[in-house]
Amino acid sequence: MIEEITAKTILNHVKQPxxxxxLKYNMNLYRGCQHxxxxxxxxxxxxxxxxxxxxxxxxxxxxxxxxxxxxxxMRGTIGxxxxxxxxxxxxxxxxxxxxxxxxxxxxxxxxxxxxxxDLVLRDIDLLKDISRVYxxxxxxxxxxxxxxxxxxxxxxxxxxxxxRAMGKLAEVGILTGVTMMPMLPxxxxxxxxxxxxxxxxxxxxxxxIIPSFGVSLRPxxxxxxxxxxEKLFPGLKEKYINKYGDQYQCSVPRWRELNKAFQxxxxxxxxxxxIPVFEPEKRTKNTNQIPLxx
Ligand code: SF4
Numbered sequence: 001m002i003e004e005i006t007a008k009t010i011l012n013h014v015k016q017p018x019x020x021x022x023l024k025y026n027m028n029l030y031r032g033c034q035h036x037x038x039x040x041x042x043x044x045x046x047x048x049x050x051x052x053x054x055x056x057x058x059x060x061x062x063x064x065x066x067x068x069x070x071x072x073x074m075r076g077t078i079g080x081x082x083x084x085x086x087x088x089x090x091x092x093x094x095x096x097x098x099x100x101x102x103x104x105x106x107x108x109x110x111x112x113x114x115x116x117x118d119l120v121l122r123d124i125d126l127l128k129d130i131s132r133v134y135x136x137x138x139x140x141x142x143x144x145x146x147x148x149x150x151x152x153x154x155x156x157x158x159x160x161x162x163x164r165a166m167g168k169l170a171e172v173g174i175l176t177g178v179t180m181m182p183m184l185p186x187x188x189x190x191x192x193x194x195x196x197x198x199x200x201x202x203x204x205x206x207x208x209i210i211p212s213f214g215v216s217l218r219p220x221x222x223x224x225x226x227x228x229x230e231k232l233f234p235g236l237k238e239k240y241i242n243k244y245g246d247q248y249q250c251s252v253p254r255w256r257e258l259n260k261a262f263q264x265x266x267x268x269x270x271x272x273x274x275i276p277v278f279e280p281e282k283r284t285k286n287t288n289q290i291p292l293x294x
Pocket of ligand 1: 039041082083084087
């Protein structure tokens with residue numbers, strides 16, 4: 001179900017310094033997510049999204065952005081994709097992400113996009129333009145196994161399609177890589193899976209892979225995840241309950257060993273484990289021309 005809503009604001013300040021993606025601002029053009037990953041943290045009660053499968057489209061988002069962005073004194077990275085995927089299927093029709101990128105490009109702001117979709121390629125020319133300031137596209141890839149991904153991320157394009165999209169972005173010089181998170185205990189925590197992701201990332205021109213060796217579960221997201229485990233992987237829910245109880249951070253059992261294998265492989269390939277980020281700067285009349293990242 002899709003519903004059009006009117007938003008009051010569109011660009012949120014990221015209050016704490018963001019060491020991972022260097023975000024200064026955050027933007028969600030939609031509420032809810034059609035990718036329906038079974039482990040999604042956005043289902044947690046704390047976010048107060050009643051029906052995560054219902055997609056709300058912030059129909060006035062572009063007007064709000066057009067108004068607020070030129071008035072921002074600080075130029076810093078705008079993040080897409082914290083609470084939903086900016087390239088989920090509804091984006092084909094509404095094109096809010098594509099049009100927001102046009103506004104961002106005109107205002108010379110940097111962006112970071114987190115996605116599981118190859119629809120991002122539709123905006124490759126815009127992203128190339130924005131990358132003269134700074135653009136990074138991170139593909140979340142938790143498994144190299146397309147069949148497993150069909151169960152875990154039923155509404156999202158397959159990992160193989162994500163790697164192909166990554167290759168095309170890298171080919172035209174856009175900074176891109178993998179967020180290998182979460183890693184689901186007893187499902188994705190094998191050395192073979194990790195090494196396969198690293199190998200395909202390398203072949204696809206990834207500059208970075210940011211790993212996580214576990215999953216976070218809290219009220220709301222935990223119940224949904226367990227409900228899906230029961231249906232898809234009989235017996236696994238009990239294994240989780242025995243091992244983790246009500247724990248928020250659920251690390252994979254052999255995380256030290258797996259991290260060692262990951263680090264060795266990363267070292268061999270030369271892929272980084274951090275994204276080169278854009279450092280926020282005060283805007284002056286001239287800052288629109290400065291390409292800058294460390
Ligand atoms: S793509 Fe991201 S936001 Fe959407 S359901 Fe999956 S984990 Fe949640």
